[in-house]
Amino acid sequence: MAAESGKIDPMHQFAIEPLFGTDQLALGGYNIAFTNSALWMVITAVVLWIFVAGGMKRQLVPGRWQMAVEFFTGFINKLMMENVGEAGKKYVPYVFSIFMFILMANLLGLLPIGIFGLHPFTPTSHFTVTGVLAIMSFSIVLIVGFWKHGLHFFSLFVPHGTPLPMIPVIFPIELVSFLVRPFSLGLRLFVAMTAGHVLLKVLAGFVINSTNAGAGYGALVGIPSFTLMIGISALEMLVACIQAYVFALLTSLYINDAEHLH
C-alpha cells in the first residue's frame, strides 16, 4: 500500500520477524518463534518488573520511586473502588497488570531508538495481542458473572423497568452489545496504536523523500512535516496513556456488571 512512497514502507514497522534463528521453534505443533514482538513483550515485562521492584522499599516516608509506584497502584485501586466498590479490591492485581502492561508496551514502542539503528516494536499494535488481552478481561467477566449469579446473570440483558412486551426485543440487543465488548476492547487499542504509528512513519517518509528530492522541497515539505511529527509524538504519548486507561476503565466497568449486574 505504500510502495509508491519510495523505499519507506510505513507498515513495515508492524512486521514480525523471528529472532535468533528460532523461526522453527514449536510447541505441540504450534510455532512459538521468539519474534521481535515477543522480545518487546519480554522487555515490557522486565521494565515493568524493575519499575515496581524499585518501589518495594516499603518505607513509611516514600522516596520518589516508591511514590511513583504507589501512585499507579493507588490510581488502579481508586478506579476499582469508584467503579466496582469494595468488591473491586480483589481485581486490583489483574487490572493493574493489564493497565501497566499496555501502558509500558505502548510507551516503549514509541521510544525513539530508531536513531541508534534499533527498531522499536509495539506489541499492542497487533490485534492478536490486544484480542487476547480483551478475551482475558471478557472471560473474567463471564466467569465471575456466572460464578456469582448463575443463570441469573442473563438478567444483565434486561435493564430495570423494561416493559414485558419489550423484553424479546431488548434482550437480543443487549446480548449483542455485550458480545461486542471484547472486540471493541481489543480493536480500540489496536487501531489507536496502529494509526498513530502509521501517521508518524508517513510523516517521517515525507521528511526523507522531500529532502532526497532537493533542499527546496526539503525546506518546503520536510520542515512542516517534522514540526507536525513533534506535535503528533506528544499526542501519541497521550494516546498511549489514554488507551491503557480506557482498557483498564472498561475492564473495571465490565467487572462491575459481573459483580453487581445492574
Add this chain to the structure above:
Amino acid sequence: MPQIAQLAATYSSQIFWLLLTFGFVFFVIGLGMVPKVQSTVDARDAKIADDLATAKASFARADELEEQNRARDAEARANAQAIVAAAKAKAAKDAEKKVATEDKKIAAKLAEAEDAIRAASAKALAEIEAVSAEAAQDMVARISGASVSAADAKKAVKAALNG
C-alpha cells in the same frame, strides 16, 4: 498490513509469548508485588489517621485543662475579692469608731476651753469694773472734792459700762 498478512504464521507465537509475559506480569508483579505496595500505603494511611486522632484527643484534653484552669482562676479571684471587700469594710468601721471617739474628746476639750474663756472674760470684766470704780472715785474726789463711797462709785460705773 502485517497484522493480517502474517496472522496465520505468527498468531501462535504471539499468543504464546503474550501469555508467558503477561502471566509473569500478573503472577509475579500483580499478585506478588502490588498487594505489598498497597499494604504499605494502607499502613501509612492508618498511621496518619491514628496520629491525627491522637492529636485531636490531645487537643481536646488541652482544652479541658485550660477550662479547668480558667474556672480555678475565676474562683481564686472571687475569693480574693471577697477577702478584700471584708477587710475594707472592717477598716472603714474601725476608722469610723476612732473618728467618733476622737470627736467626742475634741468636743469635751472645746467645751472646757470655752468655759475657761468665759470665766476669764468675766473675771476680766469684774476687774475692769473695780478698776473703773476706783478711778471714778479718785476722779470725783479730785475734781469736786466730794468723797464718794466705793459702793456709789461702783454703782455708777456699772451703770455707765452696761449702758
